[in-house]
Amino acid sequence: MERAQIEATVLDMVKKAKGAARSLSAMPAALKNAILLDIGEALIAQQPYILAENLKDMAEGEKKGLSAAMLDRLRLTEKGIRDMVQGLREVAALEDPVGEVNEMRRRPSGIVVGRMRVPLGVILMIYESRPNVTIDSAALCLKAGNAVILRGGSEAIHSNLALAKVLQEVLTKHKVDPAIVQVLGFTDREGIDVLLLQEEYIDLVIPRGGEGLIRAVTAKSRIPVLKHYKGVCHCFVDADADQDMAIPIILNAKVQRPGVCNALEGLLVHREIAEEFLPKVAQALNKEGVRLLGCRSSCLICDEMIEPAADSDWGTEFLDLALVVKVVAGIDEAMDYIDRYGSRHTEIIITRSYERSQRFLREVDASAVMVNASTRFNDGGQFGLGAEIGISTTKLHAYGPMGLKELTTQKFIVYGAGETRT
Structure with missing residues (x-):
């Protein structure tokens, strides 16, 4: 498409x-819930059409030589559609945050001041591969009262347009403006560049994908961006840790799903227990196929189970069965290491010490800091938020998993009875 045509379309x-x-900001919760449930029914009814469109993307992806992992994320199945439907039902069951009023206080002047929860407005989602993000994002944005523009990857264009068709048909059926959910219908990269200039109309950009995508969006956008560059998560095993408890936590954090952002990427072990603990945990990790890359001290303790780490390994998001290991002098060195190499995603400490656990909770800067629990718990569903639209590793305006409330903000409301300011 010509630049002028792209600009006009956007x-x-x-x-x-x-x-x-x-x-949408004034839409009753009952109507929003009815729309979400009807979208689920429509997905089931139009499953053959959706899967046929997805097969077009799969065939083109294979021709282009997409990796097996990318093709796996792109593929839609009957189970995948059932999962989307279940997600819609879960979002419909969540309490609607829009319109919630709290902190009402009467001021000396006589006015009553409070805060009302309101939608952010218009959200732009930019994402790669996974077509299910189209439904998940539309559902969360709609329930939180936000219009959404969806720009999926070119590799999923047929799937995303098919899903958008289903969404808009249901909105039209309920006599609701279908512009509440729109999918960019062309794949020219210039379309993203033009969208990122629309600060007058778009309130927030949420990119979901690799670090390269997120940095590119952030560099070009005039609109606030929800950032989540990568998940470099660490576990510090303190001197007085329950070692029998520590090993299952570490295994779960690293092995359960090594390719996700809340998987463990670094293990820090207090030197007082390193000789006793490291061989046990290294053996357990090696048994699960984890490649261990360690500091000199850890290699000396476990010479056959841990290989020397390269300088470039520290702070790496492996997204695979690989883990760096470092012996540290104590909690201060552990926190210094996390401050240098962490990504402000998830950090955990395993300890029996209340004092050190509280220091770790207060002083470590991450969207989730945990005591004696797996990094894998940093997830909207696990935290009781229901579905999430992403995890923010910056503090404005949300930090951590973004559920419905994080897709809203608060404005001040005032009740008066003729008061004037003196």
Whole structure:
């Protein structure tokens, strides 16, 4: 497409989204829930059509030489559609945060001041591969009262447009503006560049994908961006840790799903227990196929189970069965290491010491800091938020998993009875 045509198409989309967002902000929860449940029914009814469109993407992806992992993320199945439907039902069952009022206080002037929870407005989602993100994002944004523009990867264009068709048909059936959910219908990368300039119409950009995508979006955007560059998560095993408890936690954090952002990437062990603990945990990890890359001290203790780490290994997000290991002098060195190499995603300490656990909780800067629990718990569902749209590793305006409340903000509301300011 020509640049002028791209700009005209994008401008039309964002203007429609802005207008739709205003009506959506006042939509009753019952109607939002009915729409979500009907989308689920429509997905089941149109499953053959959706899967046929997905097969087009799969065939083109194979021709282009997409990796097996990318093709796996791209593939839709009957089970995948059932999972989408279940997700829609779960979002419908969540309490609607929009319109919630709290902190009402009467001021000396006589006015009553409080805060009301309101939608963010228009959200732009930029993501790669996974077509299920189209449904998940649309559901969460709709329930939180936000219009959403979805720009999936070019490799999933047929799947995403098919899902968008289902979404918009249900919205139209309920006599709701279909511009509440829009999918960018062309794959030119220039479309993203134009979208990222629309600060007048878009309130937040959420990129979901690799670090390269997120950094590219952040560099070009005039709109606030929810950032989550990578998940370099660490576990510090303190001197007085329950070692029998520590090993299952570490195995779960590293092995259960090594390719996700809340998987463990670094193990820090207090030197007072290193000679006793490291051989046990290394043996357990090696048994699960984990390659251990360690500091000099850890290699001396476990010379056959841990190989020397290269300088580039420290702070690496492996997303695989690999883990760096370092022996540290104590909690201060552990926290210094985390401050240098962590990504502010998830950090854990295994300890019996209340004092050191509280220091770790207070002083470590991460979206989730845990005591005696696996990093894998940093997830919206596990935290009781229901579904999530992503995990923020920056502090404005949300830190950690973003559920419904994190897709809203608060404004001040005031009740008066004729008061004037003196």
